[in-house]
Amino acid sequence: MHAPAVRGSCGPRYDPGVTTLVELAQTHTGVTGDQLAHLQRLVASWNVLADLSFADLLLLVPIEGEEGHRFMVLDQVRPMTGQTLYPQDMVETLVDEVERPLVTRAWRLGEIVEGDAPLLGASERVRLQCVPIRCGGRLIALLTREAPITSGRRPGELERVFLDVFDRFALMIAEGSFPFAREEVEPEDAPRVGDGAIVLDVGAHIRFASPNAVTSMHRMGIHAYTSGLRLADVGFEDSAVEMAARAHAPITEEIERGETSILLRVLPLFEGNRPLGALMLIRDVTDLRRRDRLLMSKDATIREIHHRVKNNLQTIAALLRLQGRRLESKEARQAIQESERRIRSIAIVHETLSREATDFVAFSDIIKPLVRVVEESVSTEEGSLRFKVEGDAGDLPGEVATPLAVILNELMQNAVDHAFPDQGTRLGGNVTIHLARVGDEVQVDVVDDGVGPPEGFDLDNPSGLGLQIVLALVRGELGGSIELLREEGTRVRIRVPVAAPRVEVS
Ligand SMILES: Nc1ncnc2c1ncn2[C@@H]1O[C@H](COP(=O)(O)OP(=O)(O)OP(=O)(O)O)[C@@H](O)[C@H]1O
Numbered sequence: 018m019h020a021p022a023v024r025g026s027c028g029p030r031y032d033p034g035v036t037t038l039v040e041l042a043q044t045h046t047g048v049t050g051d052q053l054a055h056l057q058r059l060v061a062s063w064n065v066l067a068d069l070s071f072a073d074l075l076l077l078v079p080i081e082g083e084e085g086h087r088f089m090v091l092d093q094v095r096p097m098t099g100q101t102l103y104p105q106d107m108v109e110t111l112v113d114e115v116e117r118p119l120v121t122r123a124w125r126l127g128e129i130v131e132g133d134a135p136l137l138g139a140s141e142r143v144r145l146q147c148v149p150i151r152c153g154g155r156l157i158a159l160l161t162r163e164a165p166i167t168s169g170r171r172p173g174e175l176e177r178v179f180l181d182v183f184d185r186f187a188l189m190i191a192e193g194s195f196p197f198a199r200e201e202v203e204p205e206d207a208p209r210v211g212d213g214a215i216v217l218d219v220g221a222h223i224r225f226a227s228p229n230a231v232t233s234m235h236r237m238g239i240h241a242y243t244s245g246l247r248l249a250d251v252g253f254e255d256s257a258v259e260m261a262a263r264a265h266a267p268i269t270e271e272i273e274r275g276e277t278s279i280l281l282r283v284l285p286l287f288e289g290n291r292p293l294g295a296l297m298l299i300r301d302v303t304d305l306r307r308r309d310r311l312l313m314s315k316d317a318t319i320r321e322i323h324h325r326v327k328n329n330l331q332t333i334a335a336l337l338r339l340q341g342r343r344l345e346s347k348e349a350r351q352a353i354q355e356s357e358r359r360i361r362s363i364a365i366v367h368e369t370l371s372r373e374a375t376d377f378v379a380f381s382d383i384i385k386p387l388v389r390v391v392e393e394s395v396s397t398e399e400g401s402l403r404f405k406v407e408g409d410a411g412d413l414p415g416e417v418a419t420p421l422a423v424i425l426n427e428l429m430q431n432a433v434d435h436a437f438p439d440q441g442t443r444l445g446g447n448v449t450i451h452l453a454r455v456g457d458e459v460q461v462d463v464v465d466d467g468v469g470p471p472e473g474f475d476l477d478n479p480s481g482l483g484l485q486i487v488l489a490l491v492r493g494e495l496g497g498s499i500e501l502l503r504e505e506g507t508r509v510r511i512r513v514p515v516a517a518p519r520v521e522v523s
């Protein structure tokens with residue numbers, strides 16, 4: 018029944034906020050090493066605290082040499098359960114003892130201090146709670162909770178319970194036991210307080226379940242929920258709660274109940290080393306998982322389609338070959354052979370796409386079989402041509418790879434057909450395909466050391482069908498450019514944008 022949540026937990030997420038935190042800490046404060054890592058872990062997991070407290074949280078770190086007098090806001094988090102008082106970016110704001118004596122008092126006393134204070138950068142007043150952050154017994158920073166001043170309204174049960182849990186976490190922060198020492202990379206789809214929260218006592222008795230949590234439990238088939246019952250008694254497995262308490266670390270787990278998938282995140286609560294229960298966040302991820310599965314089967318379907326297209330193209334090529342063999346006219350036979358070759362080069366791309374999980378192909382996988390198709394068309398007695406592939410074009414989307422395969426096929430065939438007209442006297446010849454990625458473009462050079470293009474050759478008015486196809490694909494379908502350079506032999510250079518939108522052929 019239990020399946021550990023693996024999705025999204027492979028590798029830490031890139032968080033630009035944490036990068037600035039490190040830079041700012043190094044430039045303005047004396048916090049380094051373990052203490053800095055402690056603050057990083059705190060801001061990686063403090064969205065839960067902001068949501069529980071319905072308020073903005075700021076991380077204030079003393080400026081080096083001015084401890085207790087001046088602080089800098091190194092990070093902030095807004096609640097998803099309430100309105101923010103700081104719609105603007107507060108990071109790098111300086112806070113001093115004149116503006117906020119309460120902050121200085123909390124720092125001097127090393128205790129949680131509460132009171133009214135002005136909003137940073139404004140005259141409006143807020144309810145301020147300053148929580149000392151300790152790491153390894155040392156006071157290193159302050160966390161402030163900045164809430165609107167409530168005008169005598171009695172908070173509802175949910176609000177009271179959440180604020181209680183926040184206060185518990187605040188005490189843990191002051192003790193140095195939150196953030197948890199063991200790092201856990203929070204999965205991308207990790208449940209948040211607003212998704213559903215269950216507060217548990219020691220022994221996993223349910224003390225409170227938020228309305229969203231109750232709904233999720235209903236979907237799991239748990240209808241007989243009453244406060245005071247043990248999680249296990251209502252049919253909810255509670256091993257994650259025990260595990261989290263024992264490990265002094267959050268545990269994330271996915272439970273499947275029939276059609277329903279529930280993601281759990283258990284944060285253990287402590288007083289010193291004494292377990293006090295846990296906060297369990299639960300999120301119904303049934304729809305999310307269904308979409309994952311659909312996407313997966315969609316990928317498989319696309320791969321299967323590519324496979325079938327490849328098979329069909331190979332059948333067409335084989336039929337053409339049979340037809341060609343029956344023809345008397347050399348010209349007609351050649352025309353059929355060329356068509357067969359073009360079709361085979363398209364089949365190669367579909368074959369590669371049918372093996373990929375994405376719609377991208379490594380072009381280096383395509384180029385080898387493409388060269389083989391052309392090599393096979395060179396009859397054995399003049400088989401002294403050498404083909405070489407250099408460089409790499411990286412991964413290309415299927416809609417670029419397919420025309421590019423056809424283009425390369427034509428250009429290689431031209432080198433075979435026209436660059437070395439006197440094979441008998443001239444031994445050997447080299448055809449090199451050079452692939453490169455230049456910025457957002459793929460550059461493909463097909464180079465031969467043959468006789469070069471004929472006098473008066475005009476690329477824009479090609480005599481044959483081959484270059485006409487090439488021009489249409491490069492300029493029209495791919496929105497790229499083509500040049501023909503007379504070197505030792507011929508160099509045809511093609512550049513195709515990879516990210517740019519496709520230009521429609523007129
Ligand atoms: N690598 C090359 N070396 C020398 N001449 C070339 C080269 N590539 C193209 N040409 C010249 O350009 C002409 C046009 O090529 P194009 O591919 O359009 O037609 P083709 O090869 O003659 O016929 P098709 O490709 O339709 O079978 C060729 O006939 C040849 O004279």
Ligand SMILES: [Mg+2]
Pocket residue numbers: 427430431434481482483484
């Ligand atoms: Mg040609």
